[in-house]
Amino acid sequence: MFVGRTDELATLNDALTRAARDASLASGTAGEPQALLLGGEAGVGKTRLVEEFTTAAAHRGAVVALGGCVEIGADGLPFAPFSTALRALREALPEDFAAAATGQEEELARLLPELGEATAGRHDEQGMARLFELTVRLLERVAAARPVVLVLEDLHWADASTRHLLAYLFRTVRAGRLLVLATYRSDDIHRRHPLRPLLAELDRLRTVRRIELARFTREEVGRQIAGILAAEPDPAQVDEIFERSDGNAFFVEELAVAGCVGNCTGLTDSLRDLLLVRVEALPESAQRVARVVAEGGSTVEYRLIAAVAGLTEDDLIEALRAAVGANILTVTPAGDGYRFRHSLVREAVADDLLPGERSRLNRRYAQALEADPALVADDARVMRLASYWYHAHDAAKALPVVLDASVVARRRHAYTEQLGLLERAMELWDSVSDEVRSALRPVDCGEGCPSSGGAPAGSPLRYLDLMAEASVAGRFGGERERALKITKRALRLLEDEPDPIRAAWFWVQRSRLVQALARGDGWRELAIAQDLVRGLPPSEMHAEVLALAANWSMLHRPGPEAFAAAERAVRYAHMVGARDTELHARLTLGCLMVDSGDPETGFGELRQVLRDTLAEGVHHVAGRAYVNLPSELQSVGRDREAVPVLREGIAFARTYGLLDSEAWMWSNLSEALYSLGQWQEAAEAAGHAARVGHSAKPRGAGAVRLAHLALARGELGETGRQLATARAHYGTHDPMPQHSLLLARIAIGVAAGEGRIADVRAELRRALDTGFPPGTHRYGWPLLLAAAIAEADARTPPAARTDRAENLDRLAEAARNLTTGVPLWHAYGQWTRAELLRAEAQDSVDTWSSAVTAFERLDRPYDLARVRHRLAGALLAKGGDGERDRAAELLRLAGSVAAHLDARPLAAEVALLAQRARLPLNRVPRQALAPADPAAALGLTSREQEVLRLVAAGRTNRQIAQELFISPKTASVHVSNILGKLDVSGRGEAAALAHRLGLFPPETLAAQPTG
Template structure:
């Protein structure tokens, strides 16, 4: 009989041999799912995460819900995560679900996918798309966005349910795409349901933080199925044993043994009913094998081979591996299906086990070496007949089968092929896993196998290729090993794991002869520099090492890239004219060798340097010009870099409204193109900063609240931790501010802007806490070395707040010691800073006022100049501080009217900013100086003293420490 005909005969047999019609104890959970579907039908997308231990009934609940949804007119699609090679087969459940949708919807799905076939090729290969999506971060972004567009179109006029089973076996790419769908389908009639096993989630399982972050999203519910109570077990047994009242003693025995687990209830009932009570006193392992051991030997052999092939095995593959006569195979499969051990799946023409627990018991019962021999048979069959499995799974499954067969020489080429497939599918995490597997086995592979390997598409445009013919030399194994490390270095970076990227690059550095292969060695040092930069370090040492390796050599893309990175490192640490010259050289070399991407990035860095070195408008114009080019050529990561740069520049220059506008534009681009977590976190930080400066605290808090969600669950970076602390400080939550500060490393190896920003926060928190000695230490540590050029935006507030702490601590025990030296150190640093824009000018006058206050002098006119300089910025910060400083100075001279008006405006700006502490200080000063904050009461205020005030007198600023 034909294979297809035999399979569907077995499917027909299975439809007449259901285990039980009883569905008990899940009414509440079914109601939750029904409610989610109703909300979806009304246009509100939803997601339900269903957890529970193995055998508790997740699959049965899902089946009931999907049937109910279909009766209500919804379209449903189910995809299963596979156990074999689970983390090596990217997007498998989504591919399965979309194939089912294609089968059910036909031309409707094809119309919805029209124009996106190439971008969707890795998920919908059946459509025959050209698959031209680039295998980089942008290609991944396109895949995610086009998938969202597809679901939006399919659910335009009907509810659609996407169900994913066994999420605990999912690959990282599937998890990330599923999370993106849940976050992005804001107005679509889509319900996502995913099941997972709670007893599989060990402490380090990647699903644990993933589920926690998803649960925070709007429209996401999470529920866990409990075991059945005794009355529910009794009802289930009544259905299984076909009796209205099962024996109470039997119910008690089974309830005690199963502890209410529905799958175990079924297996115990089977043991009792069909095997005359055999199994009630046996171990769980024996109970799970009762069905198998009751079958004829051929059926048992089929079940063992099926178990070795994975949680699901295609009929044609299983047939080929078993190589039995057709009739014998058919009889054995029928017996396994009739006994409810194997379950046929019509859509994929495959078999799975009725439950994973049963498959685990079968595998555990195999003889030593039997599992590896079964996997060898699968691998050899797949090598000879690739068409037996879906094309997108072939490489990954072949590599997994050879790996489980313990054959390194066969695993290596298969794993490398699977890694290339993963990269082409933009599944970088899975690519890294396969490359790690290859590297792990490298030393176990014979040299002749290594020499037979062929190089493949390079991981990076600038990666230096070997000399022609080198891949056939005796040294080929080492050369190929380095190539694999290069691929892994880039893949880890693209998957958002800079630490792993550095680890691979270090491995390469240990095996490369830098004298013989300077280009390749420099390329790896460059990757290490980039990884360091992405983690907030300078990467300067790594970049310089790469440059030294290339000195005096002909121009290459690597050389241009290294020079560009050095220029960037300088811009972020100690910008100078020398770094402009280095950047200009990088641009020239990049143009000469045709490295356009390197050229554009080098130009961005030149724009940054111009801004930092005082050529502000020229630098901004250059970056806006490159942004236009990046938008024109659809380069989202270059766009993201420019959005980060420009928003930061505008905020640093006091142009907060423009900073908010460009940051929001960048965030929209990042979402649209599904950029990586780091890019999104940086843009978010650059949005929050100007929002805080403008007093738009609710918007800033909303952005910070969404930061964990938006960045896919990553830990908050230093910038976001600092901004959380800033917000807490504004609201008077000193403990929250201290907690946020504690999360930020204090190392001076950080980029200067991060180090200075952290120091400014630390100075203010220490002073607010009454720890003035700590405030002084934080300040002096931060300015121990000269503040680099271009850091004016970060340096001015640090110096001002350091001076505030010195002024506020006047007269306290031991606080006056060495104050003169500290104030002089502050003055020296201030003389080196720019006053080129109104914001800097305002800070400079504020510093003069605080230094005078720290020395016991009174300078109202300086504070007035600060106010006049800051008003044009349109920001309440630091205008509110300047107004308050002016009010303090005028009140000390007895100029009550001037002090009153300034204090009332300070209160207005402090309220606009939401500055709780400054409002407290304003109120305290008003009470002490008898200055009414309500303008209508000013005329009734007590008259000023008739005695002329002492010009040298001061009115102490209210003590911020509260002491």
């Protein structure tokens, strides 16, 4: 009988209702994914509550998929609960699952081997993130048509990869009628338990609800006992059991059953003794089988039990029947094995084993599995075998299979588990003979890892090979401290046996690790690596070091040296056939070409690399190309040209799970949309960048874009918060001009907005002292402009006039030296010089007319509105009826843009100037504002035109959101705005009007895939 838990069950049912809502029903509101954590001490009733909820959910039409964590941790199959749950989901919805996984079977096979053979693929720091992204998208797609309940039990045993995937799922799932419920044993979560940081992180997510399951009250204990005994219990018995169990449901059951069979008296208060009472009451053969099952794992296959137990089949079946009848063991859902009904009993039985008995059982498991590999599932065999031989304390047998298990973990992108297994292999290394070690062979650990320091192919595995694999696994899995310690030990070993290529490789790893750990900028380590390979014959390692040094210089010290290093890297990589390295180096070279004043040649190189990488399937380099090409286009003011490349790149990055690349693209898209005057979409793009990034810096870029938007809208508090977030993500250990100049520009804007001119000057001095290296004009000009505007707006007291004059002189000098080689930076130069003249009351109509003319040639409405406002001020200062009419027109234009963008500071300045001049702003000359096309004539923004095109093509809000990379809610808002502007009552009328007016060519309305 199910007892109590009314509130908890109501919470779960409410979450299912929220998730299962169907947008096609009268409410019109689509379900939202729900995430819940269910915690409670061992035996308190978590599993029983989950069973009750999932049974009811299935009756309501939900598909339930359960997966449980395996207790043996790093020895268990990584992602075990997700693999089990996905397998159940695939069996329940084969067609939907197949459609959702189409095109990604090889990658998803890392979680679900039934989908096919997981290819070796590329291993890098984004490998796990790619798998996570594809898994979340798979779940969203499967749950699109019907509610899905995904239950993951026993998180306290979860491997690191499972914890990482669950955290990613909870953070990023945004669509689908999906409910995710994860359970954990709260009394196991001690201060250093690896689950504790995850729980703290999830607690901060507003989308995650946490349920703590309390013990039963005395009344509930009485009802539970009545259900067990099928009779009303004696009140004294209830009092005694309640006192001894303290309301723990499992202990209540144990005590009630023990009392029922006459074994209650004489029980000790020891938890283990309580748990073992019913086991010890079993026949000896059943106790023996219980001990065998306890050491075999969370679930043990029947055939494997038979091979280890050493009983005849009849005796084994009788023993199992006794254990199942006593509620000690239970049959697995698939009917092919057994597990303990409660994990507490299994722990007690396992703890009761003698050390020699435990080793002997593990040896027998290992021998049985070696004799017949078919005893367990293919995907679990190697992991189980590695665990059995290790716990059998047979190093010679354990080392090879532990290494095999590490390869399996790596193929599944379970890098943390791979690291644990490799550390176990290093522990076993000195315990085996030279003969055993000589039979082992290294594997390619990725990252250009030298398998044996230049030794011939097929050379034996060395201890340094293990260290190389472990350091890469640690970096890929986020265990950077452990990886750093391993590289330090490896370099100490290399002092005794010099190997410059291998040493250079380890120094490259240290460079990456110290940057990731905020211990430095990584240049010292790269410089040592360069010294080690200098003078050696060309090699892949040599090319890799040169390419990394060139890229580092491009980001930190752009200039001729970076250019030369990039050219050398391209040449060396081509010479030794290191294609990936060559493509990376060519990207760096193309960027440096643009930055050095040869944009067309640079763009040609970047576009060619993008074509090559797509044709050759080098996805990780293509992801970088989709970041670099539009970024360089933006650097010369070609934002509109960059937007379609970025949208194409985002779709590409989503397909291949390139999360950091996707985050950089969202950030660049936000910047482009901001420049083009599409601020709502820019804010959405920045939000995506802040969310999807796997690493800190891409998320920091999203925060910078949000800060920039907040500053333009006059939200100084929000600007300060986003600026602090960006600084935290970027850190201070690795200063790059592209980051420091952006942050300085926003800091100047905040200080100016708060009237802190001294802080403006201090921030500017720091930037000017650092200087503007080649290629940083895109960041330098906005910074100089912000400082010049702050000086022109400031009211400087007499005591600070010397400081102000010095500041203006330095600003003017920096403006003279900064490049103006493209129209955008020429326009910024005109504007900055005009502001400097305004600061000294020497600006004129001609000064501002030149700036306005420069910006009228560009596609930057906000900047144009700002300089028009300044020109209007200059015209009004000059006086005359003609000047007043022209000023009024300019102010109306500027005010219209400010209102459309919600640029409140500009709107306030325009209104104040008009008020002082007594100019009305409510009448706009038709000839000045008449749009050139019918869609704009209807008052539709460019984004609303895109949405209307898709409405006319018959797309739903969700399809529109997918195609335009916006949220369904935002798509709905756009559609509502369009209906209002067109004065129509529904989507059908809007589509008909668009067709009637010929707003869109027929070919643009053709049906297209929207996935």
